Amino acid sequence: SYVVTQPPSVSVAPGKTARIPCGGNNIGNKDVHWYQQKPGQAPVLVISYDSDRPSGIPERFSGSNSENTATLTINRVEAGDEADYYCQVWDSGSDHWIFGGGTKLTVL
Amino acid sequence: EVQLLESGGGLAQPGGSLRLSCAASGFTLRDYAMTWVRQAPGKGLEWVSTITGSGTVTYYADSVKGRFTISRDNSKSTLYLQMNTLRVEDTALYYCAGGYSSSSEMDSWGQGTLVTVSS
16 A cells, blocks of 8 residues: 655754655645644644645644655744654545654754 | 543453544534544554544554444444454554544544553
8 A cells, every 4th residue: 555754853953944754656646634743642733735734833834745755844943843743645545544654853 | 622532442451352432522523534543652643444424434444454343423422443353563542533524634633542452
């Protein structure tokens, strides 16, 4: 079935820009959703349909998706953004939800 | 306010059974497709199963197909996951989550219920 790949970790200094990739074969043809999960908490949707930001999510969070990589971008990173981030796609070929392995964002 | 509250987790022996529930409030459950997602200790998110709003269509991960059954009672605003023939590797925190369709984003999540399978 379809596979999406994320780097295990990304580190960024406060105030800088973090980019978290999610790779998959022609993922640009799929809708990608992104979730943030802080320790001990349930996941929270931060980006839907590649680039839509749900109500209450800061404008610093944005997304893009093209060809074989979707990217979650966090501008002006804050200490509070430190969390695990997961990408997710619906694989219509198998009728399965697919999660990426998750990326731990560390704010230096 | 949308709320999802899971219950039913606990300790089960390998080969045993458990039934998880997810009580919904603050919205009309039948308008939402519902999903179970699990997270083993220290691991990432793993999709388990999804059911459409009407309950007529279900989807399962290969790892649980034939052992787990998802169902819902919209009149009781409750989602269920019947877990049979449990394995040690089913040990995880189980979340219920909702979205407006079975292939749309999951915009509401519960806090999870812990399932431990051990002898």
